[in-house]
């Protein structure tokens with residue numbers, strides 16, 4: 001198995017049962033994502049984008065099929081292990097920022113480090129560095145309510161990267177932002193990708209998708225298109241031993 005693949009998904013389905021009704025949110029998704037890639041996932045409302053992201057982020061598990069994150073089959077992990085993987089390997093960014101309201105920007109970014117064996121000073125140093133990288137060094141003492149939407153989202157991105165995760169997953173990160181703030185957030189993702197971080201972003205916006213190297217289209221729980229521009233080596237061929 002190639003270690004360049006941070007994500008390997010094979011035949012993943014997800015069925016939600018609501019009483020007698022079963023909703024098939026994913027109907028057999030297979031894909032690999034290379035380390036350091038920048039992937040956009042597009043598709044209409046209800047096509048399964050967030051469901052796929054929850055599985056990639058170990059927030060949820062597939063009904064059928066396999067998911068290997070960094071070569072580890074998540075089926076082998078219990079709830080504690082999954083929480084640990086989420087903490088160490090994945091940074092999440094959501095449309096609604098999800099910052100802790102009565103806590104300043106710096107403390108919000110320190111939060112994911114609470115479980116790391118770091119001194120208070122080291123936590124502070126890393127959170128400061130992450131906020132500085134996002135151009136937020138002059139807003140570290142501000143509460144979320146004292147920040148613009150774009151600034152709140154940059155704090156949320158700082159919080160997502162402070163643990164140095166292999167994978168950054170973003171679900172409509174610019175969905176609530178004006179064009180100026182969108183540009184700031186996109187620049188942040190671009191910079192992170194230039195540093196070699198793997199980014200998977202769900203978006204409805206062509207502007208966001210245009211930044212990605214690869215664009216995957218979902219429709220009704222299936223991949224219907226996988227666009228990778230003119231780069232003939234993408235998307236990576238699925239490794240047969242996992243099929």
Ligand SMILES: Nc1ncnc2c1ncn2[C@@H]1O[C@H](COP(=O)(O)OP(=O)(O)OP(=O)(O)O)[C@@H](O)[C@H]1O
Nearest residue numbers: 016018023025043044045046047048049050051052
């Ligand atoms: N917890 C759940 N229980 C039952 N059905 C669900 C649940 N979450 C999602 N679904 C259903 O699964 C399908 C896919 O939902 P999903 O949230 O993945 O769509 P999406 O592509 O992210 O849409 P949007 O663009 O509106 O965010 C939808 O039909 C939805 O109603």
Ligand SMILES: [Mg+2]
Nearest residue numbers: 049050051171
């Ligand atoms: Mg969604």
